[in-house]
Amino acid sequence: MRILLMHPNYHSGGAEIAGNWPPAWAAYLAGALKSAGFDDLRFIDTMTNNLSEEQVREILRAEKPDIIGDKAITPSIYKAERLLEIAREEHPNAVTVLGGVHATFMYGQVLGEAPWIDVIVRGEGEQIIVDLARAVESGAWPGSRHEIRGIAFREAGKVVATEAAPTVKDLDSLDPDWGILEWDKYRYIPLNTRVAIPNMARGCPFTCSFCSQWKFWRDYRYRDPAKVVDEIERLRDQYNVGFFILADEEPTINRKKFVAFCEELISRDVGLLWGINTRVTDILRDEALLPLYRRAGLIHVSLGTEAAAQMKLDRFHKETTIEQNRKAIALLRGAGIVVEAQFIVGLENETRETLEETYQMARDWAPDLANWSMYTPWPFSDLFRDLADKVEVFDYDKYNFVTPIIRPEAMDRAELLDRVMHNYRRFYMRKALLSYPWAGSGARRRYLLGCLKAFLKSGFERKFYDLGRVGYWGPQSKRRVDFHFDKDRRRAAEAKVEWRTMHDRKKRAPAPAEPPS
Ligand code: B12
Ligand code: SF4
Numbered sequence: 001m002r003i004l005l006m007h008p009n010y011h012s013g014g015a016e017i018a019g020n021w022p023p024a025w026a027a028y029l030a031g032a033l034k035s036a037g038f039d040d041l042r043f044i045d046t047m048t049n050n051l052s053e054e055q056v057r058e059i060l061r062a063e064k065p066d067i068i069g070d071k072a073i074t075p076s077i078y079k080a081e082r083l084l085e086i087a088r089e090e091h092p093n094a095v096t097v098l099g100g101v102h103a104t105f106m107y108g109q110v111l112g113e114a115p116w117i118d119v120i121v122r123g124e125g126e127q128i129i130v131d132l133a134r135a136v137e138s139g140a141w142p143g144s145r146h147e148i149r150g151i152a153f154r155e156a157g158k159v160v161a162t163e164a165a166p167t168v169k170d171l172d173s174l175d176p177d178w179g180i181l182e183w184d185k186y187r188y189i190p191l192n193t194r195v196a197i198p199n200m201a202r203g204c205p206f207t208c209s210f211c212s213q214w215k216f217w218r219d220y221r222y223r224d225p226a227k228v229v230d231e232i233e234r235l236r237d238q239y240n241v242g243f244f245i246l247a248d249e250e251p252t253i254n255r256k257k258f259v260a261f262c263e264e265l266i267s268r269d270v271g272l273l274w275g276i277n278t279r280v281t282d283i284l285r286d287e288a289l290l291p292l293y294r295r296a297g298l299i300h301v302s303l304g305t306e307a308a309a310q311m312k313l314d315r316f317h318k319e320t321t322i323e324q325n326r327k328a329i330a331l332l333r334g335a336g337i338v339v340e341a342q343f344i345v346g347l348e349n350e351t352r353e354t355l356e357e358t359y360q361m362a363r364d365w366a367p368d369l370a371n372w373s374m375y376t377p378w379p380f381s382d383l384f385r386d387l388a389d390k391v392e393v394f395d396y397d398k399y400n401f402v403t404p405i406i407r408p409e410a411m412d413r414a415e416l417l418d419r420v421m422h423n424y425r426r427f428y429m430r431k432a433l434l435s436y437p438w439a440g441s442g443a444r445r446r447y448l449l450g451c452l453k454a455f456l457k458s459g460f461e462r463k464f465y466d467l468g469r470v471g472y473w474g475p476q477s478k479r480r481v482d483f484h485f486d487k488d489r490r491r492a493a494e495a496k497v498e499w500r501t502m503h504d505r506k507k508r509a510p511a512p513a514e515p516p517s
Pocket of ligand 1: 009010011013014016021022024025069070072073074075097100101102121123124125197199211212213248400402
């Protein structure tokens, strides 16, 4: 039986400016399918190869798939739907499957607007795709579909969601097949080397109100650090990977495991540089361990500092303080680790003054990198519910951290974009002239100059923040900026189904003193 996995061709000029990134989901699903005996697999990355619809059709015509799977985060949902529509036109008998965070929560809307999608996989896909493949292979599909947990489909004009599947409890049972990817395509510009995105932990114990990831993964789980390092060695030796970021939301919350991971990297002399996203509070807790993290190769830490005002941090349920943000940045820099501060801007009460404050903070705290993400109201996040009457745009294609979705009361969206660009220009101009060239002579300096190169490249190509597409050429062009919102797009309510997270359980029981190890 032949299974085809495809990544949709969606671009928005945000994090992707650092290079071409391998879609880890395809490797994790391919690994699970292969372990279950389904080894006739192919993956097509229409994003990295920037394939047109006609090119996709041509590739599809040369295939004879029985199942065609595709992934959607919120901004890529329409591209993902369209990809499966093309797949349906070319292969009317193949089963079309969609997975990923947007489909997981918005399956009702998706199945309504894209009737060519046969089935949506809700949550982690490894076990569910295997159950589905077995049903298709044995001929039990679609008759047996009510028995497969974690899916949604249409039946007699209604949307049916089966009972939620359990999360993958034993992450060590996962055996991703990285060989399914076209490795020569994935390059990280700052280091001019191949990049991978292995996954060590899934989930997050926190409940930030703007975020949907803690809901998606439900429980916090961790792999055996030694096995993760085995995988990293394979990525290095078999695929020539020279840099990795952990796909995890919160790799450091379990200090014991994270230290074991670092020690394993050091004792095996793995010799790769790597990066993580994590929380300010973990950096403060681990002050004394930062030199160890650096010795293990950790070069880039992206911190969810989020805001310049405590009120905003509290509104985000971030459980951090402004002073903690400042201190964490100083500690990381002191340990020789490149630190990136992330700010969320563009809520309804954003003003010129608050945007200026975030710039001043970024200047005073002196992170090496800073980014200003536009607040994006994932329709299944808690903050969305509080803000629902302020959200006028439901064109999910623009829900991408770079487009202002909410219009602040004190300015229009083009002005907001312009102010954010003003912050970027000032921040990176100073860094380029006064900081990066003098940042020592080792890995940190090389890394920072590489980041600058990635910024300049995307700015030159007008890809950064999608500026070319929206027609922004600097403050003088503000009046002509057009975000091309599709006003006909509407939000259907988030589909309702039993979906318990560890956080629901935590509400009922007292929190454990220590995170699980
Ligand atoms: C690495 C990463 C990137 C990389 C690489 C993306 C890529 N090529 O795959 C880069 C830097 C390019 C990137 C860019 C963007 N990203 Co990003 N990214 C991530 C990150 C950190 C890890 C993703 C990952 O690989 N996870 C590990 C894999 C195993 O998990 P997974 O993809 O969810 O797959 C599992 C399930 O979802 C399911 N599944 C997924 N697909 C399918 C398909 C089928 C058929 C089935 C059965 C199951 C299934 O099964 C998989 C295994 O369990 C996540 C946050 C996170 N920790 O997940 C954000 C995240 C996915 N990104 C996000 C966003 C918004 C973006 C950008 C729009 C930002 C921007 N403007 O730059 C762009 C969009 C680019 C694009 N076209 O996808 C958001 C999406 C939120 C949402 N609600 O939609 C996230 C969740 C970050 C966040 N904090 O909110 N990103
Ligand atoms: S700490 Fe990060 S991953 Fe966890 S809920 Fe907050 S923003 Fe989301």
